[in-house]
Amino acid sequence: MTAASVPAAQAANRPQALRQSLQLSRRAVSSMLRQPQVLVPSLFFPLFFCALNAAAFDRITGAEPEFAAQFDSFLDFLLPATVLQGVLFGSTQAGTEMANDIEIGFFDRLLASPVSRTSILVGRLAGGALLGAAQALFFTGILTLFGASVKGGVGAVAVLVVVSSLLAVGIGGFGVTLGIRTGSAEAVQGAFPLIFVLMFTSSAFFPRDLMSGWYRAVATYNPISWILDSLRDLQTLGWSAEDALVAIVTAAGLAVLSIVVALGALRRRLRTTT
Amino acid sequence: MTGDTGQGDAIISATGLVRRFGDLVAVDGVDLAVRRGEVFGFLGPNGAGKSTTVRMLTTLLRPSGGTARVAGHDVVSEAGEVRRRIGVALQDAAIDPLMTGTELVRLQAVLFGIPNSIAQKRGADLLDRVGLTAAADRRVGTYSGGMRRRLDLALSLVHEPEVLFLDEPTTGLDPMSRMALWEEVRYLNRERGTTVLLTTQYLEEADQLAGRIAIIDHGRIVKKGVPRALKDEVGSPTLMIEVDADQRVAAEVLARYGTERTVDSGMLGIGLEGGAQQLTSVVRALDDAGITVVHMELNAPTLDDVFAEATGRRLEGADETESDVDAPPPTPDRTEDDPSAVTEGQSGDEPPRRRRRSAPLRAS
Numbered sequence: 001m002t003a004a005s006v007p008a009a010q011a012a013n014r015p016q017a018l019r020q021s022l023q024l025s026r027r028a029v030s031s032m033l034r035q036p037q038v039l040v041p042s043l044f045f046p047l048f049f050c051a052l053n054a055a056a057f058d059r060i061t062g063a064e065p066e067f068a069a070q071f072d073s074f075l076d077f078l079l080p081a082t083v084l085q086g087v088l089f090g091s092t093q094a095g096t097e098m099a100n101d102i103e104i105g106f107f108d109r110l111l112a113s114p115v116s117r118t119s120i121l122v123g124r125l126a127g128g129a130l131l132g133a134a135q136a137l138f139f140t141g142i143l144t145l146f147g148a149s150v151k152g153g154v155g156a157v158a159v160l161v162v163v164s165s166l167l168a169v170g171i172g173g174f175g176v177t178l179g180i181r182t183g184s185a186e187a188v189q190g191a192f193p194l195i196f197v198l199m200f201t202s203s204a205f206f207p208r209d210l211m212s213g214w215y216r217a218v219a220t221y222n223p224i225s226w227i228l229d230s231l232r233d234l235q236t237l238g239w240s241a242e243d244a245l246v247a248i249v250t251a252a253g254l255a256v257l258s259i260v261v262a263l264g265a266l267r268r269r270l271r272t273t274t
Numbered sequence: 275m276t277g278d279t280g281q282g283d284a285i286i287s288a289t290g291l292v293r294r295f296g297d298l299v300a301v302d303g304v305d306l307a308v309r310r311g312e313v314f315g316f317l318g319p320n321g322a323g324k325s326t327t328v329r330m331l332t333t334l335l336r337p338s339g340g341t342a343r344v345a346g347h348d349v350v351s352e353a354g355e356v357r358r359r360i361g362v363a364l365q366d367a368a369i370d371p372l373m374t375g376t377e378l379v380r381l382q383a384v385l386f387g388i389p390n391s392i393a394q395k396r397g398a399d400l401l402d403r404v405g406l407t408a409a410a411d412r413r414v415g416t417y418s419g420g421m422r423r424r425l426d427l428a429l430s431l432v433h434e435p436e437v438l439f440l441d442e443p444t445t446g447l448d449p450m451s452r453m454a455l456w457e458e459v460r461y462l463n464r465e466r467g468t469t470v471l472l473t474t475q476y477l478e479e480a481d482q483l484a485g486r487i488a489i490i491d492h493g494r495i496v497k498k499g500v501p502r503a504l505k506d507e508v509g510s511p512t513l514m515i516e517v518d519a520d521q522r523v524a525a526e527v528l529a530r531y532g533t534e535r536t537v538d539s540g541m542l543g544i545g546l547e548g549g550a551q552q553l554t555s556v557v558r559a560l561d562d563a564g565i566t567v568v569h570m571e572l573n574a575p576t577l578d579d580v581f582a583e584a585t586g587r588r589l590e591g592a593d594e595t596e597s598d599v600d601a602p603p604p605t606p607d608r609t610e611d612d613p614s615a616v617t618e619g620q621s622g623d624e625p626p627r628r629r630r631r632s633a634p635l636r637a638s
């Protein structure tokens with residue numbers, strides 16, 4: 001008797017699931033806004049690295065004609081990297097918060113209700129996506145003030161925002177997975193250095209043309225490089241649908257993959273405990 | 275399976291419920307039948323398995339064995355249906371400190387699929403009933419322990435559940451807040467017909483609130499029934515004396531008047547078979563034996579006696595032996611033979627009081 005009523009009940013629950021996801025996203029966002037100190041590192045460090053790199057390497061535009069042909073200044077080169085760095089730093093937040101919910105028992109409050117289990121995940125990741133979009137605008141704004149330019153115009157900025165959101169979900173989802181599996185905010189934060197590895201083995205800080213050997217090989221296969229290179233071209237060479245597509249599809253692919261993994265972790269946790 | 279149908283009017287029924295954590299058997303074959311409309315007390319010391327049982331009944335933990343049905347549905351195969359019908363306030367009121375009371379009520383309503391139009395009024399009413407209207411828009415992080423508990427209760431009621439699970443709802447509350455919570459539980463039960471299963475370590479709480487109780491110890495139910503009847507079962511009142519002389523001699527004298535009972539250490543206890551009338555004879559006999567009585571009291575049977583009789587230990591004071599929880603449980607036989615080995619309870623002069631988790635209420 002229950003077998004027959006399940007699909008019907010699920011269909012009726014779809015608007016509920018949406019409402020629940022929205023409400024949980026809202027909670028994620030407001031909890032970020034209520035502890036702004038947590039966001040400071042993900043806003044400050046990228047700017048710090050950017051300033052450092054810009055100061056250290058600005059003469060590269062004079063020394064490397066090939067580089068100079070594309071980039072008016074090293075700041076131009078650094079803009080997408082700065083944005084992505086901020087997004088990556090910020091994306092651990094979702095995982096930390098998820099683990100925190102488990103630690104304080106709030107997760108149990110959610111589980112004791114008939115809330116759609118997927119909403120719990122969606123709420124967390126949607127919060128991260130919004131943060132990612134906000135970061136994209138924030139960094140673009142600041143770097144533009146200091147002289148960086150976006151030749152691809154509004155379209156390129158829009159792509160940057162979308163990609164940032166997707167990437168926040170993509171990386172955030174892995175953090176959430178870790179949070180679900182360990183139930184420990186410390187464990188999630190302990191994985192933070194992996195974000196650095198991801199950044200530094202990409203073309204974030206050095207043009208790939210100037211790399212060599214294994215470093216170049218790794219950077220070539222790092223999806224962050226694909227996204228970065230496309231974003232850079234959009235920004236410095238002008239609008240190109242192909243570049244936009246590569247960046248968005250790569251980031252979306254990462255997002256889908258990590259959602260699938262996180263859902264798996266959630267199911268597993270629910271299966272072993274409840 | 276046939277057991278389920280046998281407990282026709284039971285709104286909560288558990289059969290052979292077991293939960294293991296590795297080698298530890300936290301809940302070891304619990305059978306329960308809670309009737310619709312009653313307040314059922316689940317009593318036991320630290321680590322007895324109360325929360326673990328509640329978590330299984332509320333679908334938060336999968337049983338390692340046995341079955342349970344709540345509000346007409348199986349807690350494992352129909353967990354969603356169960357969740358819709360129950361309200362849960364867990365032991366550690368897990369509340370996001372960054373959210374306000376109002377926000378949490380709204381979130382809870384959304385989680386249970388209650389339309390905004392209804393949720394708003396109901397939420398405001400609930401906050402009002404638990405006395406949190408003034409604090410409703412403050413972050414929960416600034417609430418006192420008592421306020422959190424009350425908010426937790428309000429949250430568990432947003433969807434007007436048929437069955438309410440309260441896991442140690444008054445632990446850490448001051449007497450006033452405790453009384454207020456009792457009042458609320460009575461109101462819910464009386465006016466709304468809500469079935470309540472509440473766990474507690476306080477005998478008085480079980481006595482005050484519960485129509486029927488079950489006592490759990492080391493994962494097993496050791497006693498079940500109506501408090502009054504359980505006390506009557508113990509029968510004779512407990513005579514406790516403290517002497518300044520050799521306890522053994524005094525014990526020999528006392529043995530003539532009743533069987534030995536487990537009491538706080540430093541005291542001797544018997545079930546005084548002839549009741550209060552025998553008191554003068556006892557005093558005379560002790561006097562004849564040259565024993566000076568330092569302290570003496572005669573107590574009508576309490577739930578504490580019920581617990582002591584079932585387990586060989588006193589429930590109050592269980593916190594001092596909390597470290598025993600992880601040690602292999604003493605076998606009932608041994609503890610009955612050698613009661614002095616188990617408790618190191620406090621003096622019986624004062625009503626026993628919990629010290630555990632007596633978090634000071636923060637000023638609001």
Ligand SMILES: Nc1ncnc2c1ncn2[C@@H]1O[C@H](COP(=O)(O)OP(=O)(O)OP(=O)(O)O)[C@@H](O)[C@H]1O
Pocket residue numbers: 295298299300318319320321322323324325326327365475599600
């Ligand atoms: N998740 C867990 N993993 C391992 N052991 C656990 C877990 N949860 C509970 N236990 C153990 O199971 C036993 C019963 O615990 P439970 O929390 O059910 O006791 P309780 O009666 O609620 O005690 P208290 O009055 O202290 O709340 C304890 O020995 C506890 O250490």
Ligand SMILES: [Mg+2]
Pocket residue numbers: 324325326365441442
């Ligand atoms: Mg407990």
